[in-house]
Amino acid sequence: xxxxxxxxxxxxxxxxxxxxxxxxxxxxxxxxxxxxxxxxxxxxxxxxxxxxxxxxxxxxxxxxxxxxxxxxxxxxxxxxxxxxxxxxxxxxxxxxxxxxxxxxxxxxxxxxxxxxxxxxxxxxxxxxxxxxxxxxxxxxxxxxxxxxxxxxxxxxxxxxxxxxxxxxxxxxxxxxxxxxxxxxxxxxxxxxxxxxxxxxxxxxxxxxxxxxxxxxxxxxxxxxxxxxxxxxxxxxxxxxxxxxxxxxxxxxxxxxxxxxxxxxxxxxxxxxxxxxxxxxxxxxxxxxxxxxxxxxxxxxxxxxxxxxxxxxxxxxxxxxxxxxxxxxxxxxxxxxxxxxxxxxxxxxxxxxxxxxxxxxxxxxxxxxxxxxxxxxxxxxxxxxxxxxx
Amino acid sequence: xxxxxxxxxxxxxxxxxxxxxxxxxxxxxxxxxxxxxxxxxxxxxxxxxxxxxxxxxxxxxxxxxxxxxxxxxxxxxxxxxxxxxxxxxxxxxxxxxxxxxxxxxxxxxxxxxxxxxxxxxxxxxxxxxxxxxxxxxxxxxxxxxxxxxxxxxxxxxxxxxxxxxxxxxxxxxxxxxxxxxxxxxxxxxxxxxxxxxxxxxxxxxxxxxxxxxxxxxxxxxxxxxxxxxxxxxxxxxxxxxxxxxxxxxxxxxxxxxxxxxxxxxxxxxxxxxxxxxxxxxxxxxxxxxxxxxxxxxxxxxxxxxxxxxxxxxxxxxxxxxxxxxx
Numbered sequence: 001x002x003x004x005x006x007x008x009x010x011x012x013x014x015x016x017x018x019x020x021x022x023x024x025x026x027x028x029x030x031x032x033x034x035x036x037x038x039x040x041x042x043x044x045x046x047x048x049x050x051x052x053x054x055x056x057x058x059x060x061x062x063x064x065x066x067x068x069x070x071x072x073x074x075x076x077x078x079x080x081x082x083x084x085x086x087x088x089x090x091x092x093x094x095x096x097x098x099x100x101x102x103x104x105x106x107x108x109x110x111x112x113x114x115x116x117x118x119x120x121x122x123x124x125x126x127x128x129x130x131x132x133x134x135x136x137x138x139x140x141x142x143x144x145x146x147x148x149x150x151x152x153x154x155x156x157x158x159x160x161x162x163x164x165x166x167x168x169x170x171x172x173x174x175x176x177x178x179x180x181x182x183x184x185x186x187x188x189x190x191x192x193x194x195x196x197x198x199x200x201x202x203x204x205x206x207x208x209x210x211x212x213x214x215x216x217x218x219x220x221x222x223x224x225x226x227x228x229x230x231x232x233x234x235x236x237x238x239x240x241x242x243x244x245x246x247x248x249x250x251x252x253x254x255x256x257x258x259x260x261x262x263x264x265x266x267x268x269x270x271x272x273x274x275x276x277x278x279x280x281x282x283x284x285x286x287x288x289x290x291x292x293x294x295x296x297x298x299x300x301x302x303x304x305x306x307x308x309x310x311x312x313x314x315x316x317x318x319x320x321x322x323x324x325x326x327x328x329x330x331x332x333x334x335x336x337x338x339x340x341x342x343x344x345x346x347x348x349x350x351x352x353x354x355x356x357x358x359x360x361x362x363x364x365x366x367x368x369x370x371x372x373x374x375x376x377x378x379x380x381x382x383x384x385x386x387x388x389x
Numbered sequence: 390x391x392x393x394x395x396x397x398x399x400x401x402x403x404x405x406x407x408x409x410x411x412x413x414x415x416x417x418x419x420x421x422x423x424x425x426x427x428x429x430x431x432x433x434x435x436x437x438x439x440x441x442x443x444x445x446x447x448x449x450x451x452x453x454x455x456x457x458x459x460x461x462x463x464x465x466x467x468x469x470x471x472x473x474x475x476x477x478x479x480x481x482x483x484x485x486x487x488x489x490x491x492x493x494x495x496x497x498x499x500x501x502x503x504x505x506x507x508x509x510x511x512x513x514x515x516x517x518x519x520x521x522x523x524x525x526x527x528x529x530x531x532x533x534x535x536x537x538x539x540x541x542x543x544x545x546x547x548x549x550x551x552x553x554x555x556x557x558x559x560x561x562x563x564x565x566x567x568x569x570x571x572x573x574x575x576x577x578x579x580x581x582x583x584x585x586x587x588x589x590x591x592x593x594x595x596x597x598x599x600x601x602x603x604x605x606x607x608x609x610x611x612x613x614x615x616x617x618x619x620x621x622x623x624x625x626x627x628x629x630x631x632x633x634x635x636x637x638x639x640x641x642x643x644x645x646x647x648x649x650x651x652x653x654x655x656x657x658x659x660x661x662x663x664x665x666x667x668x669x670x671x672x673x674x675x676x677x678x679x680x681x682x683x684x685x686x687x688x689x690x691x692x693x694x695x696x697x698x699x700x701x702x703x704x705x706x707x708x709x710x711x712x713x714x715x
Contacts, residue, residue, distance in 0.1 A: 001394050001458055003642055009390075070390060263713070273710035282709035286636070286657040293635035296392040304393060314631055317624070371617075377627060378620030382600050387615030 003296060005074070012067065013074040019051060020082035031342060031355065032088045033208035038122075038164040041088035045119025055093055055117045062109065063117035070299045076253035077292075081260070091160060092116045092123030094248050096169045098240040099187070103228040112189070124162035124192065126170030126214055127237075129155060134372050136171070137181040137234065141216060143172035143188055145230075149222040150174070150188060152196075155215050160366075162212035163201040167191050171233045178231070185233035189225040196220070206341070206358040245367050246312030250319045252292040255326070258356070259288035262330050269333055280329040287322040291315070310380035313373040320363030320370060327357035392638065394462060402462045405439055409470035415687035421473035422550035426523045429474050430508070436467075436476065437505020445480035445579070447487055450499035455484060457582060461641035464583040468590025468666075468698075471690045473551040475510045475520040477583045477702070482511040482528055485576035489535070490568050498526065510557075511580070512538075513573055517545070517554035519701075529557045530573045536560040549693040578655050580702040582644055585637050585659040588666035588698050592630045595669040595691050599623065599676050619676060626672045629665035636661045656703065656711035663699035663708075670695030 005013070029044065030037035048054035049063055057072040058064025067075065087093065097116065100109050115121040132139040141154025152172055162168060169189045178184025192199055196219040202211040228236035266281045273282075294315065298308060330353040331338035340346060342355040364370040378384040394402070412435060417428040436442070444460045446452025460480060467476055483502045486495045501507035506525075512518040513530040521527045521541035529536050538557035547554045600623060603614035613619050640658035643651040670692045674681040681688060699705065 001392060001398065001638060001642065002390060003392055003639060004390055006390070266713075271713075273713045274706060278713055279706065279709050282660070282712040285712055286660055286709075287632070289639075289654075289657055290632040290636050290661060293392070293639050294632055296390060297635050297638075300391050300393040303391065311631075314628055318628055318632055371621070374621040374624035375617065377624035378614075382596075382620075382623055382627060384600065384604065384614040384620050384623065385612050387611070387617065387620075 009071055009074060012071050013078060016053065016075045016078045017082070019053060020078055020084055023047060024082045024084045028083070028352070029085045031208060032086050033161070033204065033206070033210035035164060038088060038161070038210070041085055042119045042122065044085050045087070045089050049118040054089070054119070055097070058097070058113070058117065062113040069302060070296075073247070073251065073253065073295050073299065076251035077256060078253070080253040080257035088161065089116060089119055089122055090249070091125045092121070095125055095240065096123050096189075099227060099236060102239060103236045107224065108227065121167055122161070122165045124159045124165035124168040124212075126156040126159050126162070126168040128158045130157050134369050137185075139171060139173060139185070141170070141172050142176070143174040143186050143221070145174075146220070149220055150186070150226065152188065152190060152216045152219040152221060155213060157213040158202070159212050159214060161210045162192065162199060162214060163210050165192055168214065169227075171237055174233070175231050182234045184231050186230050187227040187233035187236045188221050189227065190219055190221050194219050205361065206355065241368070242308055242312035245316035245373065246308055247295050247298060247315060249367060250323070252288070252295045255288040255319065255322055256292050258326055259284045262326055265330060265333055271333070277329065277332060280325065280332075284322070284326045284329055287325070291319060291322060294318075310376055313376040314381070316367055316373045317370050317377070320360075323360040323363050327353060327360045331357055392635070398459060398462055401439075401459065402466055405441070405463055405466040406469065408435060408439060409466060409472065414470040414472055415690055418471055418473040418551045418690050422553075424522065424544070424553070429523065432472065433474060433508060434505050436472070441476070442479065442483070442505055443503045445483040446499045446503040450487070450495060450503060452499065452503040455487070457579070457644040458638070458641040460579070460583055461586040461637055464586035465590035465593070465637075468587030469594045471551070471591065471594070471694060475508060475524060477580050477587065478511045478519050479507070479509045480583060481576040481580035482509040484579040485511060485528065485530070485572050488572035488575045489564060490572070491564050494563060511576060512557050513577055516556055518557040520553050521555045521557055522553060527557045529560065530569065533567065533569050534562050534565040535569050535573070536562050547697065549697045551690065551694070552697055577702060578644060578652060581659050581708075582637075582640055582655050584698060584702045585640065585655070585662040588662040588695070589630065589633055589637055591691055591694055591698065592626070592633075592662070592666035592669035595666075595673040595695070596623065596626050596630060598688055598691070599626075599673045603676055613676070622672050622676065626669050629668050633658070633661035633665040653712055653715065656708035659703055660705050660708045660712070663705055667695045667699045
C-alpha cells in the first residue's frame with residue numbers, strides 16, 4: 001500500500017500547475033450562470049482546449065491527453081488550487097461524453113466530442129420533467145418514429161444552464177406500450193435552437209437565470225442523434241449515471257481547495273481551536289482529505305480491475321454534505337458579511353462564499369437526491385430489502 | 390500509487406480475523422471485565438503467535454520492525470472482535486521504549502513484547518492506566534520523565550467494563566529529558582493510530598451485526614430493514630466508516646514514512662474513525678431497540694467500547710485542534 005505519485009505523474013501535475021499559473025484569469029470571471037459569465041467561460045474552455053487541458057482524460061484524437069484517472073485527479077487538484085474558473089462544459093463532458101464513449105457510434109463521437117471539448121457546443125441535460133424528478137422512469141415526453149428520425153414532444157425542466165447552452169441530451173418515451181416504465185425509453189440529442197424548441201429561463205434560488213424549462217413541439221431529430229438502440233435509453237443512461245454522482249462530477253480537488261480556503265479564512269479571522277467554529281473548520285479539512293483519499297483508493301481499485309458501481313452513491317452523499325457544511329461554516333465565520341452575496345459592493349474578498357453556499361444547497365438534490373442515494377446504498381451495498389419509498 | 394492493502398496485508402488481516410472469530414472473544418472480554426485474566430492471556434499468546442506484537446518491535450529485539458500499516462490493519466481486526474486488554478498500549482510502549490534511547494529498558498522489554506510474554510500498559514497525560522492490574526509493567530510518562538509504576542490504585546468502574554482503569558502509583562524515574570518527550574510523542578502517535586483502527590473495526594462489526602438484525606427482525610409484518618428511516622441510518626453509518634478508512638490507511642503510511650504531516654494525519658483519522666465508530670454504536674443500539682439496551686447479548690460489549698475508544702489517546706477536540714495546527 002502506498003500513496004507515492006510516480007515521477008511521470010508528478011511531471012504531469014507540474015505541467016498542469018505551470019500552465020494554470022500562467023493562464024488562470026487574475027480577476028475571477030463573472031458567474032457562469034449569467035449570460036455575460038457564460039460567454040466568458042466559453043472563451044476559457046476554448047483556451048483550455050487549445051493546450052489540451054479541457055478534457056485531459058479523453059483520447060488524444062478527441063482533444064484529450066489520454067490521462068489516467070489518477071492524473072485527472074491530480075489535474076483537478078491543481079485546477080481548483082489555482083482558483084481556475086468553473087467549467088461551463090461540465091454537463092457535456094461528464095455526462096454525455098462518457099455515454100458516447102460507451103454507447104455512441106464513431107460518427108457521433110467524431111461529430112460531437114471535438115466541439116464539446118472546445119466549448120463551441122455547450123450541452124444541457126434534459127432529463128427531468130415537471131412530474132419526473134427522482135422517479136425518472138415516469139417521464140412522459142415522447143419520441144415518435146418519423147421518416148429518417150424522430151419527433152420529440154413534451155416538456156423538460158430544471159435544466160442547468162439550458163438558458164444559454166447550444167444543445168441538449170435527454171430521455172424520451174418511444175414505446176408507450178412497453179411492459180415496464182423503464183423500458184421503451186430512447187436517448188436522444190437535439191439542438192436548443194431547433195424548430196419547435198422553446199427555451200424558457202427559470203430563475204434559480206440565487207436569482208441567476210441559467211436554469212430553464214424546455215417545451216418541445218414536433219422537434220425533428222435525425223436517426224444519427226439517437227444514442228444506443230431505440231428503447232434502450234434507460235440502460236444507456238444508467239450505465240453512465242454513476243459518473244454524475246461519483247468523483248467525476250465533483251472531484252476531490254474542488255473540496256481540498258475550498259477547505260484550504262476555509263482554514264485560511266479562519267486563521268485570518270483569528271480563529272481559536274477548541275471553539276465550535278474551529279471544530280467545524282477542522283471537520284471540513286478532515287472531510288476533504290477523506291474524500292481525496294477515497295478517490296485515490298477508488299483509482300487503485302479500478303487499476304486492480306475493480307469497477308465503480310453503487311459506491312458512486314456513497315460519494316454523492318458525502319461530497320454534497322461536505323460542500324454544504326463547508327460553506328455554512330464559512331458564512332458563520334464571516335458573520336454579518338456572510339449575508340452579502342456575490343456582487344455586493346461591500347462584500348469582502350470572500351463574497352464568493354455566499355455564491356458557493358447557494359450552489360451547495362442544490363447538491364443534495366441534483367444527480368439523484370440524497371434520499372434516493374441512501375436507498376441505493378442500503379439496498380445495493382448493505383443488501384437490505386426493497387421497501388416502500 | 391496503489392492505495393490498497395497488498396495481498397499479503399489482506400491475508401494477514403484475514404488470518405487474524407479467522408483466529409479471533411474462532412477464539413470466542415466475547416467470553417474472553419466478559420472474563421477480563423470480571424478481573425479474570427487467564428483467557429485474556431491465552432488470547433494474547435495466540436495474537437503474539439500471529440506475529441502481531443512483533444510488528445511494533447525492531448528486528449534487533451526479535452520483532453519484524455515497526456510496521457504501522459500492518460499494525461493499523463491488524464488493529465481493525467482487534468476492534469472488529471472487541472479484543473480486551475491493552476494491546477494498543479503495549480505496542481505504543483514498545484514504540485516508546487525503542488525510541489527512548491535507554492538500551493536497558495528496551496533490551497528487557499522489547500523481546501518479551503514481541504514474543505507475547507509481556508503485557509505492558511502505558512500512561513501518558515491521563516490519570517489512569519489501562520489494565521494496570523493485568524500488566525507486567527506500567528510505564529508512566531509525566532512531563533519529561535518516565536517511571537515504571539510499582540503499584541496501582543483501586544480499579545475504577547468504567548463505562549466499558551472491559552477497559553479496567555486504575556491510577557498507577559510509585560516507581561522511581563527511569564529517564565528524563567527531551568528524549569522522553571520525543572519518544573512519548575511518537576508513542577502517542579502510534580497509540581492514537583491503532584486506537585483509530587480499533588474504532589474502525591468496531592464500527593464495521595456493529596454495522597454488520599445491525600444489518601443482519603434488521604434483515605431478520607420483523608415488525609408490522611415486514612423486515613424492519615425495508616423501512617426507509619432504518620435504511621438511511623445504516624447508509625449514513627456505512628458512509629462514515631467508508632470515508633474514515635482511507636484516513637486510517639493514509640495516517641499509517643505517514644507514520645511509516647516519518648512524514649512531517651503524520652501527526653495531523655493521525656489526528657484526522659482518529660476523529661473520523663472515532664466518530665464513525667460511535668455513530669455505528671448509536672445506530673446499532675437504536676435499531677436493535679431494547680435488545681440493544683440489554684447486557685446479555687454480546688452486542689453490548691461493542692456498544693460500550695465505542696465511546697471510551699473514541700476518547701482514548703486524544704479526544705475528538707484534541708485531535709481537531711491538532712488538525713487545525715497544520
